[in-house]
Amino acid sequence: MTDIAFSAYLAFYVYLLMLLLQWGIATISKAKQANAVPGKIDESLSHSSFIFRAHRTFHNTLENSALFVGTVLFAFTINYQSALFAICIWVYVSARLVHMALYYVIATEKNPSPRTYFFLIGLIANIVMLGLLGMRFIY
Structure with a gap:
């Protein structure tokens, strides 16, 4: 296994963790709350509630996972090895980690919030990864 492949695999593993x-x-x-019902979150909760923010953090990551996981697994499947691609995976994962941390500690309804910038960094990294894969087929 090359160093580039190892780095990309490690970044993907960190993402899964x-x-x-x-x-x-x-x-x-959520389970620690009185009268917690599995699969339901109290609709009256908002950003002032850690339960709401933890729920939204997880669901926001899930909402963004399909594109990221699909892009990375496609690259792994075709054995695409690029240092830039591996860096993009790390940028995406790092941006998502900062996004997560900010979502946990900042209770704000303001838009854009500081976490928005890290969401955008991750999105741009994913777009670059898709572009790199596309260029592989052109050249």
Whole structure:
């Protein structure tokens, strides 16, 4: 295995660990509440509630996972190895980790919030990864 492939695989593994961590935090914080109902979150909750923020952090990551996971697994499947691609995976994962941390600690209804910038960094990294894959087929 090349260093580039190892780096890309490691970044993807870190992403999966982050997803597991978010799921655990959202599940445990909600389950600790009195009268917690599995699969339901109190509709009256908002950003002032950590339970709401933990739930939204996890779901926001899930909403963005399809494109990221699909892009990365497609690259792995065709054995695409590029240092720039691996860097983009790390940028995406790092941006999502900062997004997660900011969502946990900042209770704001303001838009854009500081986490929005890290969402955009991750989105741009994903777009670059898709572009790199597309260029592989052109050249």
